Amino acid sequence: MDNSIPYKTYLAEDELPDSWYNVRADMKKKPAPLVNPATLKPCTATDLEAVFCADLVKQELDDQNPLFPIPGDIRDFYRMFRPSPLIRAYFLEKALGTPARIFYKFEGNNTSGSHKLNSAVAQAYYAKAQGLKGVTTETGAGQWGTALSMACAFFGLDCRVYMVKCSYEQKPFRREVMRTYGATVTPSPSMTTRIGEKINREHPGTTGSLGCAISEAVEAAVSNPGYRYVLGSVLNQVLLHQSIIGLEAHTAFRKLGIMPDVVIGCAGGGSNLGGLIAPFMGEKLRGERDCRFVAVEPESCPSLTRGRYAYDYCDTGRICPLAKMYTLGADFIPSANHAGGLRYHGMSPVLSELYDQGMMEAVSVKQTDVFAAAQYFARTEGILPAPESSHAIRAAIDEAVKCREEGRAETILFGLTGTGYFDMTAYQAYNDHSMSDYIPTDDELEQSFAKLPKA
Amino acid sequence: MDNSIPYKTYLAEDELPDSWYNVRADMKKKPAPLVNPATLKPCTATDLEAVFCADLVKQELDDQNPLFPIPGDIRDFYRMFRPSPLIRAYFLEKALGTPARIFYKFEGNNTSGSHKLNSAVAQAYYAKAQGLKGVTTETGAGQWGTALSMACAFFGLDCRVYMVKCSYEQKPFRREVMRTYGATVTPSPSMTTRIGEKINREHPGTTGSLGCAISEAVEAAVSNPGYRYVLGSVLNQVLLHQSIIGLEAHTAFRKLGIMPDVVIGCAGGGSNLGGLIAPFMGEKLRGERDCRFVAVEPESCPSLTRGRYAYDYCDTGRICPLAKMYTLGADFIPSANHAGGLRYHGMSPVLSELYDQGMMEAVSVKQTDVFAAAQYFARTEGILPAPESSHAIRAAIDEAVKCREEGRAETILFGLTGTGYFDMTAYQAYNDHSMSDYIPTDDELEQSFAKLPKA
Numbered sequence: 037m038d039n040s041i042p043y044k045t046y047l048a049e050d051e052l053p054d055s056w057y058n059v060r061a062d063m064k065k066k067p068a069p070l071v072n073p074a075t076l077k078p079c080t081a082t083d084l085e086a087v088f089c090a091d092l093v094k095q096e097l098d099d100q101n102p103l104f105p106i107p108g109d110i111r112d113f114y115r116m117f118r119p120s121p122l123i124r125a126y127f128l129e130k131a132l133g134t135p136a137r138i139f140y141k142f143e144g145n146n147t148s149g150s151h152k153l154n155s156a157v158a159q160a161y162y163a164k165a166q167g168l169k170g171v172t173t174e175t176g177a178g179q180w181g182t183a184l185s186m187a188c189a190f191f192g193l194d195c196r197v198y199m200v201k202c203s204y205e206q207k208p209f210r211r212e213v214m215r216t217y218g219a220t221v222t223p224s225p226s227m228t229t230r231i232g233e234k235i236n237r238e239h240p241g242t243t244g245s246l247g248c249a250i251s252e253a254v255e256a257a258v259s260n261p262g263y264r265y266v267l268g269s270v271l272n273q274v275l276l277h278q279s280i281i282g283l284e285a286h287t288a289f290r291k292l293g294i295m296p297d298v299v300i301g302c303a304g305g306g307s308n309l310g311g312l313i314a315p316f317m318g319e320k321l322r323g324e325r326d327c328r329f330v331a332v333e334p335e336s337c338p339s340l341t342r343g344r345y346a347y348d349y350c351d352t353g354r355i356c357p358l359a360k361m362y363t364l365g366a367d368f369i370p371s372a373n374h375a376g377g378l379r380y381h382g383m384s385p386v387l388s389e390l391y392d393q394g395m396m397e398a399v400s401v402k403q404t405d406v407f408a409a410a411q412y413f414a415r416t417e418g419i420l421p422a423p424e425s426s427h428a429i430r431a432a433i434d435e436a437v438k439c440r441e442e443g444r445a446e447t448i449l450f451g452l453t454g455t456g457y458f459d460m461t462a463y464q465a466y467n468d469h470s471m472s473d474y475i476p477t478d479d480e481l482e483q484s485f486a487k488l489p490k491a
Numbered sequence: 492m493d494n495s496i497p498y499k500t501y502l503a504e505d506e507l508p509d510s511w512y513n514v515r516a517d518m519k520k521k522p523a524p525l526v527n528p529a530t531l532k533p534c535t536a537t538d539l540e541a542v543f544c545a546d547l548v549k550q551e552l553d554d555q556n557p558l559f560p561i562p563g564d565i566r567d568f569y570r571m572f573r574p575s576p577l578i579r580a581y582f583l584e585k586a587l588g589t590p591a592r593i594f595y596k597f598e599g600n601n602t603s604g605s606h607k608l609n610s611a612v613a614q615a616y617y618a619k620a621q622g623l624k625g626v627t628t629e630t631g632a633g634q635w636g637t638a639l640s641m642a643c644a645f646f647g648l649d650c651r652v653y654m655v656k657c658s659y660e661q662k663p664f665r666r667e668v669m670r671t672y673g674a675t676v677t678p679s680p681s682m683t684t685r686i687g688e689k690i691n692r693e694h695p696g697t698t699g700s701l702g703c704a705i706s707e708a709v710e711a712a713v714s715n716p717g718y719r720y721v722l723g724s725v726l727n728q729v730l731l732h733q734s735i736i737g738l739e740a741h742t743a744f745r746k747l748g749i750m751p752d753v754v755i756g757c758a759g760g761g762s763n764l765g766g767l768i769a770p771f772m773g774e775k776l777r778g779e780r781d782c783r784f785v786a787v788e789p790e791s792c793p794s795l796t797r798g799r800y801a802y803d804y805c806d807t808g809r810i811c812p813l814a815k816m817y818t819l820g821a822d823f824i825p826s827a828n829h830a831g832g833l834r835y836h837g838m839s840p841v842l843s844e845l846y847d848q849g850m851m852e853a854v855s856v857k858q859t860d861v862f863a864a865a866q867y868f869a870r871t872e873g874i875l876p877a878p879e880s881s882h883a884i885r886a887a888i889d890e891a892v893k894c895r896e897e898g899r900a901e902t903i904l905f906g907l908t909g910t911g912y913f914d915m916t917a918y919q920a921y922n923d924h925s926m927s928d929y930i931p932t933d934d935e936l937e938q939s940f941a942k943l944p945k946a
Contacts, residue, residue, distance in 0.1 A: 042503070042504050043504060043570040043571065044504070044570070046501050048497075049497045049498060049499070115498040115499070116498065116582070116872065116873040117873060127571070127645075145600050146873065146874075147869070147873055147874055147875045147910070149912075186873060189869075189870040190582075190870070190871075190873070208915070208919070209664075209912070209915035209916075212915040212916075212918050212919045212922060213875060213912075213915065213918075215918075215919075215922045216866055216869055216875065216918050216922060217869065217870060218870065411671055414602070414644075414671055414672065415644040415645070415672060415673065416645075417571065418571040418572060418601065418602055418641060418645070419601075419602055420602045420668060420671065455602070457604075457664070457668075457912045457913065458912065460663070460664035460667040460668065461664075461667075463667050463668075463670075463671050464663070464667045464670075467667060467670045467671060
């Protein structure tokens with residue numbers, strides 16, 4: 037086996053980035069601002085501080101400053117699970133017989149099982165620094181809720197998680213991880229909020245949705261003194277924190293003396309992809325180095341590839357700010373898709389704007405093809421990937437096979453955002469050949485687009 | 492935070508050990524040989540080769556050669572998940588307010604979730620090198636079966652796992668991981684072996700036991716041409732492979748310029764503890780450096796602390812060789828204990844002999860105390876530990892607290908063998924305060940000892 041490049045490249049602890057990178061600073065045309073649903077004017081800091089921590093609001097609104105220093109306590113926490121390895125996929129390359137060099141940045145080696153912890157610890161830190169008692173949030177598949185529970189346990193903050201009821205029941209193990217870290221986990225819709233009561237009254241027996249859980253979490257934050265709401269994706273601040281992924285990868289590549297030709301990542305709300313590509317995209321925006329970027333989304337929830345670029349609500353309850361983003365419509369309910377983290381109707385405004393500017397490509401992939409790639413990857417590279425991450429694996433394998441066919445030795449980097457240990461019911465469906473694919477029809481999407489807010 | 496020692500110490504890939512270390516070579520009084528149950532004479536290579544791979548039999552019987560070179564293909568596979576980090580438990584030290592320096596060697600960053608993969612890949616490699624079609628084994632909690640499935644997928648070997656029926660039903664996710672790696676998983680007792688049929692006939696509705704699953708796996712191996720049986724603990728060969736844990740830790744400590752005063756590990760069959768302590772024990776046996784060693788076992792299955800040092804059967808079906816070991820008796824059935832990996836009635840002959848010679852200490856700990864330590868550790872250090880590993884955490888915390896009380900700044904190393912992601916029903920019982928403790932009575936143990944084979 038080729039030994040010129042190590043299987044795993046770890047940075048030393050003193051090579052850890054000391055600042056996050058804000059890609060908006062290098063964008064000539066900036067992402068559109070969040071809009072207050074009451075006034076329909078751009079959100080001010082004051083608007084946002086009722087819901088979010090003050091320091092995070094500053095990060096959210098700042099599209100000029102390229103670097104935000106990472107506070108020492110967050111850097112210490114990062115040392116628990118960072119640097120994450122940049123892995124050369126030697127075994128996958130060999131199995132595919134491709135001349136491409138495949139690398140992946142693996143974010144799954146922590147108890148939350150994903151990259152979500154990178155932003156959870158930052159958000160918990162700023163909440164603690166502001167003297168808050170606790171934070172509220174929602175979780176679907178449970179990765180974000182788990183990450184936030186860990187961060188809150190560390191900083192001694194109360195953590196209240198509204199977990200989509202069907203996940204609460206179907207994923208009891210994720211729930212127990214959160215409880216082990218001291219979080220309160222409430223199935224949503226619950227009877228503990230006005231919006232939850234209303235939904236339960238109007239839809240008896242409902243198993244909930246992410247949009248509803250967001251609304252409950254926001255209500256719980258604004259109606260409890262000393263609490264704020266935190267969110268694990270979509271927002272600019274989250275992409276800022278997640279830039280740690282790309283910054284580490286960039287440093288590791290620099291040490292190896294190479295750079296990727298293409299960077300591939302799965303995209304739900306965009307937190308992982310936005311973080312992974314940040315410094316490479318910065319180089320492209322500044323005209324220093326070109327690179328392709330590929331967002332991979334499920335065919336069942338194709339916001340970039342089939343959505344509209346428009347102002348839309350971030351939550352089903354329509355109480356959060358409006359964002360300009362690629363969206364399938366706030367009422368769009370994706371079919372039961374096992375890749376829970378990619379079921380969001382919209383996409384990060386930063387990524388939406390970059391995509392609209394032609395700086396980034398997007399593809400959508402079929403669920404059974406994704407699991408075929410996941411199984412192939414597990415057997416060759418050893419790591420059992422999360423369904424979400426496996427979307428990127430699928431696209432990376434397709435790219436590497438194209439390289440083989442065309443005799444091109446390009447360097448591919450993809451983001452392996454997490455592990456699939458809590459997703460074995462999805463794997464079981466694949467193993468049992470009972471997994472189905474679903475693609476929304478044009479009519480369905482048109483009906484959803486018709487409900488988009490008027491310009 | 493103190494930065495003189497990194498939070499995580501990773502060896503470079505060229506610092507990976509190139510040989511396993513055989514601690515028996517440095518023991519003046521050797522462990523007693525395995526005995527053939529038919530002849531009651533020491534097992535010969537020929538006896539063992541009917542069941543085990545030839546190269547592994549050589550390793551099993553060799554108590555003279557200190558070093559066994561690790562074949563290149565195994566070293567390549569190790570690069571997937573090794574070197575494992577040696578972690579300085581800064582956050583745990585701070586939370587405990589102890590002057591002790593606590594380190595742990597973390598083996599959980601791979602899909603099998605534990606150290607078991609270190610030996611699984613070696614055993615699969617030698618089976619492949621011998622031209623076999625496949626291997627059979629048993630699994631209880633599922634960690635060993637998962638590890639073996641991964642290794643067999645990599646080398647293209649068929650893998651047949653007999654999984655204790657109650658685990659098969661209660662741990663469907665572990666089963667699905669094995670299936671994802673292409674293994675055949677059969678609930679034991681099954682109707683596919685003579686011994687399984689017999690047990691099902693005599694005990695209708697039984698949910699099985701590890702002893703029964705071993706007997707089925709051995710029968711399946713000897714009755715299928717091209718198959719051999721492999722085992723994940725107890726055997727000398729397994730401890731040899733697991734020495735990679737201790738060798739890496741030893742090298743890392745040497746680079747840091749310190750050495751542990753005490754090494755602590757959980758002990759079921761002994762594979763992790765034997766591997767972790769190997770090079771440090773070698774120094775002690777050769778009179779080069781002293782060090783304390785502590786085996787930690789559950790109070791519910793206390794083979795070292797309350798067992799007899801005697802020849803006993805390794806399996807309930809009494810078809811495997813006899814081993815001289817600390818044992819509770821082959822018929823001893825531990826109470827339902829969530830730390831599935833520590834429920835074996837006996838203990839590695841190597842560790843048994845070292846314990847008998849006074850080279851090693853042993854303590855037993857209560858299950859609820861173990862989970863209290865597990866939760867404390869999860870909240871301070873971030874990693875959600877396996878119940879088995881948490882026995883070592885309990886003892887390490889107790890040692891560190893003693894250091895605080897006595898004002899001693901000793902250096903503690905413990906083995907964190909794995910993660911608890913597939914053990915959340917146990918955590919749930921702890922979170923719900925419905926977990927119970929069980930200690931066998933003296934009468935129970937005496938009844939079990941009465942059935943030990945006559946000398």
